[in-house]
Amino acid sequence: MQKPNTTPYYNLSLKLIVAIAVVTLLAIMGGTMIGIRYQEKALLFSGLLFVCLTAFLCILIIKWVNRPLSKLLEGIRGIGKEDYEKGVWAHQNDEMGHLVKAIDEIAEEIGESRTKLKRQRIEYQNLFEEVPCIITVQDRDYKLISYNREFAEKFDPKPGDYCYYAYKGRHEKCVVCPVEKTFEDGRSHTSEETGFGKDGALTHWIVRTTPVKNDKGEIIAAMEMNIDITQVKQLEEELRRSEKKYYEIFNNIPNPVFVLDVEDLTILDCNESAKSVCGFDRNETLQKSFLELFQREERELYGTKLRTAALINNAKQINKTGENLYVNIRISPSEYHDQKVLLVTTSDITKLLEAEQQLIQASKMATLGEMATGVAHELNQPLSVIKTASSFFMKKVMKKEKIEDNIIMELSKEMDSHVDRATKIITHMRQFGRKSDMTSERVRVNEVLQKAFEIFSQQLKLREIEIEWQTEDSPLEIMADNIQLEQVFINLLINARDAIEEHAKVNPDSDMNKKIILKTASAEDRIIIEVCDTGIGMSEAVREKIFEPFFTTKGVGKGTGLGLSITYGIVQNHDGTIKAVSREREGTCFILTFPAAGAQ
Template structure:
């Protein structure tokens, strides 16, 4: 019994079979019970219906004889009917319980007590009624030794009008029931049939139980027990670490088959992970042994449990050695031991250790980490030591280098600023800032670099700090609001912890003043060259004024009247020529004064036409033709209009001299023409001045913009015109180029300017 319970408790197959068998047995028994009960109910309903039909037949068959009070006919009828095999007795009782007619003649005129079974069922329920249900009028008589079970059906005999009104009867109309008819039928055949049916039902249920049980057993064994057994064997094979030489495969497409497939896949994955784990273990061991730093594992007594090859090669420890003895030759632990702190709090710790070995100081960066068991208890500590001796030496060298850098930084003769690249605040500067700007280092730090510009220049220069590497001739102000000009050089650089802009400024104020004097001298020389033309230009309005004044004097001397129309016309002529002379003089004065060296948005066509106006008489005197090809609606450029005018005048003078030189050498072939053109192309405003002069030799083309270099005869040129023009164009952010096919083919000077950012 104990073995059975042990088997039942540890066998899924037994549990399924037992539970399925018990469920099947209970279901079959319940089905048999319900089926036999239902069949018994149907059979007895059929018997009741037959008995009820027989009772009604007897009652209706004797009704006429009772009306005639023919007792012999009634008795004969009962006797004939009782001869049927299933009928054991037929009796008619009156209301007093006397048997008036019976299939057994010996029972006639005998009385039955009210407590008798045939009477008690009616009298117990308050009397028999004509419409009583048959179940109330039926009783089962138990079987005796010689008599089978019988069923008695009691049927009331109602009092009908034909009976109560007849002269031969004395039954009043108030009596509902005159007597009862009892029919007793044998249940022998019925009981035999029920027993036979119950046997057949039990046999069929047993057969169904047996066949279903066998089918369930075979199904569970075939599709559950055997696959589960194979799965158990396969999983035990997996747990033993056996390689997947045979993949588990079940010829089932159900859940067990999917489980087998999943287990096979799991086996393959486990083997792959196992191989990977072994590979990682080998790789870890290799890394542990070959990692280029010292790694040790120590217990709570600081005794070495394990160590890598680097440690073994460096210190050659003996078995059971302690870390402090192997590392430093000490006889006790170090005062500040990170391993001890790791055992105390379970956290990683770091420190720097120094020791003198072989006469040299060695530095290590020590890092510790706890090693825990499965319960989370710290059982060991891993210590990793990295030799940072070279880094320490580099740190010392770096510290010396930083001192050297600061010395160089502070002694650079030009101001140097370290700026935040976003807000352009001054993070650092050298000592030269005070010499140029007047600010001490403490005063200038953390201030905006914009404070060094004038208010109206900040919007122009500050964006260029992010766009340009060099900003030429920027205007700035010192602490005492003195104006200076500087060249700004911007370089992105690294500052401790962030990106910065390294800005160096060079004070070029004195150089620009010298250049300004040189430019002014060049202007004066240009004015001197234009003196003849200006004199001729002024001579014409003076001649008109002289003619008019002579006419007025003659009229006055002769005392002759002057017509109003003539007087008005001559007055307007005088006024117009005076304005013309004033304009020429003002233009000469403006051209001759010193400019403020400030750039403005200007229209290049306007400046070119203004330069031509002041020089036009020079060209007319020499009969040089001017061709205009100006593009309208050009974008503005950033320039000093006075200096740009001087550039155009210098180029016109050079074109004039080149044409004159060529004309002097070959007057019959020389064409006197200067072409002035402007256009906007390739995002540049371009101005071209082309002459038909002697041209430029290839060897002179790269030198003509150098100071004091000239191709003119001695005494006819200073060599500064193109050099000054080149510098002025550079200040405007532009460039100048020259093109010539060689001597005798003229030259073209092209000026290229970027458009002003605000120009439409």
């Protein structure tokens, strides 16, 4: 604070006092000299003294009151002009000094407060300008009073613009206006709006309004804050299109697709193909248990498989009319509306299985045709025995010769056993050739392999082909169709027989070992069957094609090319595998594996 210079005031006061004293003295002396009486002198002296005292008091007032007041007023005017640095100076340590000091302190506090307010105002203005959303202030006529930089950059408003023109290019107020509602009820309102930015691009935003009031609580304006949601809207539109696309794909998948609750297997959703296969409308299917599509006695089994397996082949279901249909089921875990589900796809293979059954039946007939010679050999032996015994009896009767009882009994037993053998062969052939639906039951591999061999035992003996059995003693059981499994073994035995004969034909002078080796074994939860031969073998190129339909290395009229193809299909339908290991002129080994009955 600047200290005022008071020296001129002191000098002036002294000069005035001295001048008054001199004048008074001269007046007294002059009076003496002119002979003024004593009373007049006293009166003159008193008047002069009064004048001096009055002048002195005036000087004091000017010095101690008027001038400090002038300084005080000057300082107050400075405060009024927001000049808080200059302040008010006073050197007196009296009431005036205390007053000036108090005013100085007040000025300092006001200055600090105004500085703080100014700083806050700048901060708030910066916030208003820099906030990452659009802010406008509008009057009751919807004219823009103020707006931030974000709004200016996006919409390029002009002075005096109305909000509806600046935002949307409209020439009248919006039909539904949140600002209007705020003016009406004094509350905040929210809405979603659409307009065009200064680049002409469609813009979406969320609007939030709030009233602006004066000191009397009257609404004088409305503040509108907008958050740009254009990108969100674009993403929503992309998501909507994506959902529509995938839902159309979902509904147009030709196979039924089900979305199942992972806990209770309830159907949460399904596509339109479910109706064409199962017969149920979508509304009938939803909230129905997927297990209701299976036979009641099989639901528990399929419930376990659906939760643990990824593929279920040849599953039997029932449609709305109660008819059976066969499907392959694929299961994969997924998520649906933030819920863990199973995505189940079924493929209707009913017609395919019917065609396969027809093909298998045709193959069985072809196999029976190929087996005709062998069957003839098999039946020839018991018929020969019966013929010999009957001829013996006829001769004895014609000659009226007595036949010993023991001979009659022995020949009768022999005839009876060979009749049983012939009956067994014929019954076996009838069962093998009979058309029947595929069934799955526990079968013992060794027993089925033995039955298949019995058909060929006599003809193999005639061809001097040895059978070597390397079967495991324990009962090896798998879940299979008994007749189809036997057909697999018969096809492999026919191939082994023909390969050995082909090898013998190519090398007639060689002393080859004609042998078929039949092996069975178990390994953990799998059953392994091997049918090996010492036949002609095959090249790698042939081996890669042997399971293809209609592929054969036999001459015309000696094979259909369907035997191994059907064998492969039957093995696959029983969740098994089959492969061939072969080298030319060294023989072939077919290796089959099936799941053990207890492991399925």
